[in-house]
Amino acid sequence: MSLIAETIISAMLLLGGAFTLVGAIGLARLPDFFTRLHGPTKATTLGAGAIVIGSMIFFSISGKGVEVSEILITVFLFMTAPVSANILAKAAMHIGVKTMEGTQGKPWEQ
Template sequence: MSLWLEILVSLLLLLGSAFVLIGAIGLYRLPDFFMRLHGPTKATTLGVGGMVVASLIFFSVGEQTLSSHELLISLFLFISAPVSAYMLAKAAVLHQLPLEQKTRGKPWQQ
């Protein structure tokens, strides 16, 4: 593998890891459920996406063929993450979870 591809894979791994870390910190630090929902659904999806792209490049160059496993992982990730986040948010609205004062849009307080 050439040096510039190794650097690209390394940068994608570092960028993906940084997004996953930011998502995990957001999940831990944010005060209520609706704010916490953004950490794993936004930043972590980008982070895992960066890692999967790095894996795709690494194995595609190493095996001299396109690696379809990473493409399938990416497809599943980008389809399932928004759907699961929507389902979690809908369940939280139906159960009327307690909110932080700074949270906007309180659908059950008409």
């Protein structure tokens, strides 16, 4: 394996790990449900996607080819995370989950 390929794979893994870490910190530290929802749906999705893409590059370069399971993981991850976040946000709005003081963008109170 060439140095350029190893550098790209390492960069994808580090980028994926950094996004996942930022998403996990956001989930733990943000003040209310609606802001906490951004951590796992935005940053963590990108992090897991970058890790799977790094895995796909590694196995395609090493001669084992790209597995169908890796492609399916990526497709399902990018399809289900935004849909589930939207459903969770709508359900929270429906039952009247409170937001922190100063949160902007409350269309149901206008």
